[in-house]
Amino acid sequence: MSDLFRPSRRVLLEALVLVLVAASAGLSLNYTLVMKAFTGRNVVIVPQASKSTVESQFPLPVDYEEIDNLLTEGHLLVDARDPHIFAEAHLPGAISLPLGEVDLLFEAFTARYPKETPLIIYCNGFGCPDSFDLGVRLIAEGYPKVQVYEGGFPEWRDRGRLLESGEAQ
Amino acid sequence: MTRGLYHFCRLLLAGVFIYAGYLKGSEPVAFAGQVAAYQVLPYAFNYLVAATLPFVELLCGVLLLINQKVRPALLVLFGLNTVFMIALVSLLLRGLDIDCGCFHPAGEEGSGTSPQMALLRDLGLMIVIFVTWVLRLQLTREPTDG
Numbered sequence: 001m002s003d004l005f006r007p008s009r010r011v012l013l014e015a016l017v018l019v020l021v022a023a024s025a026g027l028s029l030n031y032t033l034v035m036k037a038f039t040g041r042n043v044v045i046v047p048q049a050s051k052s053t054v055e056s057q058f059p060l061p062v063d064y065e066e067i068d069n070l071l072t073e074g075h076l077l078v079d080a081r082d083p084h085i086f087a088e089a090h091l092p093g094a095i096s097l098p099l100g101e102v103d104l105l106f107e108a109f110t111a112r113y114p115k116e117t118p119l120i121i122y123c124n125g126f127g128c129p130d131s132f133d134l135g136v137r138l139i140a141e142g143y144p145k146v147q148v149y150e151g152g153f154p155e156w157r158d159r160g161r162l163l164e165s166g167e168a169q
Numbered sequence: 170m171t172r173g174l175y176h177f178c179r180l181l182l183a184g185v186f187i188y189a190g191y192l193k194g195s196e197p198v199a200f201a202g203q204v205a206a207y208q209v210l211p212y213a214f215n216y217l218v219a220a221t222l223p224f225v226e227l228l229c230g231v232l233l234l235i236n237q238k239v240r241p242a243l244l245v246l247f248g249l250n251t252v253f254m255i256a257l258v259s260l261l262l263r264g265l266d267i268d269c270g271c272f273h274p275a276g277e278e279g280s281g282t283s284p285q286m287a288l289l290r291d292l293g294l295m296i297v298i299f300v301t302w303v304l305r306l307q308l309t310r311e312p313t314d315g
Contacts, residue, residue: 005302007244014241015248018232019225026224030197030216037201037216058198061212129202136198150205150212 036060059135059146062120064155070120070147076113080123080130081153089163091122091156096168099123099130102137110141118145125154175304178297179233185294186246187230194223207256208265225249233301243302250295257288 007015027034037060062070071077077094079086086096097109113119119138123130131148138146157163193200201219204210210218226249229242261284 007240011240011244014238015244018228018238018241018245022225022228023221025228026194026221027217029224030220033197034213034216034220037213063212125206129199132198132202150202 057136057139059121059132059139059148062147062149064149064151064159067120067149070118073118075118075120075147077149078119078121078134079153080121080134081128083168085124087165087167089153089157089165091153092162092164094122094164097134099134099137102134106141115142116145117143118147119143120147120149122149122152122156125150125152128152171304171307175301175308178301178304179236179239182243182246182294182297182301183230183233185230186226187234190223190226190230192223193219194227197223206265207260208263209256209259222249239305240302243298243305247295247298247302250291250298254288254291254295257284257291260284261288 071093077091079090079094079096080099081090081096082098082100083096086094086098090096097105119135121131121135121138123134131150131152135146135148197216197219200223201215204215204218205212225245229246229249232238232242
């Protein structure tokens, strides 16, 4: 009975080949994505949005350790969470641009912040895709310098950093 | 009977993993975000996983579908599922809340799947994988005396 569950050497080898083949296919198809993630950490180079390539353009991540430097360089923090959560607490100096209301607020946003403004978007931490989605949207709208702070609000709070409260202006 | 059950399990697994692989593979960036939510890998490695894992699932699913190299495919799925379950248990142990109450649910499957439910689902898949493995062995042994 026990040999029922013991894979033969041949099966093990074939399984290994299977994984290698599939992984290579995945890697070659997503080569640019992976290379960007491994090499481009801090640099976002996005050419002017053209319709055909918009889908492949995505914001690159920024680590907690880099945030303070970037803020002193003039990056703008953008909070992608719901406005009522923003009002309870947000990162100091952040402006509110909830993903759910981006269509309504976008005009006012572009009027206030020129396209060359470097942006750092965050939302509710690693489980929250809103900052990514907002980043993709902003890049498509012509903001070339967009990064995402994935640790987001929870990481900032858990590190005991200062928070602000109050409604978005 | 055995044959019918074998084909049912095989096709069930094929369907599940082709579907899962397709969902994740078509949106690697979103999937990388979901992997990052587990906070177990260094940042860029989430992308490596997102770039490769869906294709492994897809290939296994397709092999099961066409009934070729079934045992290697099952073995790989067993390995993947084990990793998934370990990740989910670590999530529960660390008390990480992956649900974020965001505007968009995390990915197509929605944010409604709690880690407990996902663990249960993976356990179910594990049982199907085992059953398929055993049935496959029985079927290949019976007629030829292997």
